[in-house]
Amino acid sequence: MKIYDWPTGPYPARVRITLAEKQMLSKVEFVRINLWKGEHKTADFRSKNYSGTLPVLELDDGTFLAECTAITVYLDALEGNPTLTGRTPLEKGVIQMMTKRAEIEMLDAISVYFHHATPGLGPKVEVYQNREWGLYQRDKALRSMHYFDDLLRKQPFIAGEAFSMADIAVIGGFIFAAIVKLPVPQECKALLAWYAKMQERPSIREQLAIVSPPH
Ligand SMILES: N[C@@H](CCC(=O)N[C@@H](CS)C(=O)NCC(=O)O)C(=O)O
DSSP states (O other): OEEEEOTTOHHHHHHHHHHHHTTOGGGOEEEEOOGGGTGGGSHHHHTTOTTOOSOEEEOTTSOEEESHHHHHHHHHHHOOSSOSSOSSHHHHHHHHHHHHHIIIIIIHHHHHHHHHHSOTTOTTTOOOOOHHHHHHHHHHHHHHHHHHHHHHHHOSBTTBSSOOHHHHHHHHHHHHHHHTTOOOOTTOHHHHHHHHHHTTSHHHHHHHHHHOOOO
16 A cells, blocks of 8 residues: 655644554555645646545555545554444444544644645645635634533543544644644643643654654
8 A cells, every 4th residue: 555645744644643553554655745846736646636635545456545534444444453433333423523523623724724824835836825714714723622622521532432533633633733833722721631641642642753843
């Protein structure tokens, strides 16, 4: 298998955390696609992923799988332990719901802020920007931090009682928040405590060390 990857990108980090959790990092060849040079927007790359985003998983039979959630579901079905997408129908449903919520409310919202209300990946890549939309999404992301904080006052993990793909999606949100310098409010104590606890997992600690922006 190959993963089209960029080491500091929040979304590719989600898939690398998944691979690390499943002890599968060594089974994958990583191919770097330079986001800052716009290599993800070329016709060749778009023939692998129409959306022109990373990560993309290429299987040995030539199938391309894009979208972090789809890639995680696939990898989770290959290797059982730990299970990141749930065992029972209810667990599976809740994990999908919370992963989508983490994306819509936090991670994708910060991404829109980055691409629309900051210089983003630079003028060659950011051919259309709408600053107002970007700022609106930044505020939505901040609201989501309070939502996740409330949730984590009642339960240990984003989707309930067990670590899952939904936790990894929120970690992606933290990674992007650090890149755009959008600090998680200090009053979100349960969310910050959860984030500290997440870093006890080697998979997360190691990937955070890779994505940390230079100071
Ligand atoms: N919905 C996609 C989003 C992927 C995404 O936005 N990836 C970032 C990398 S961190 C990207 O390719 N950004 C480049 C761009 O949007 O121009 C997923 O879940 O995989």
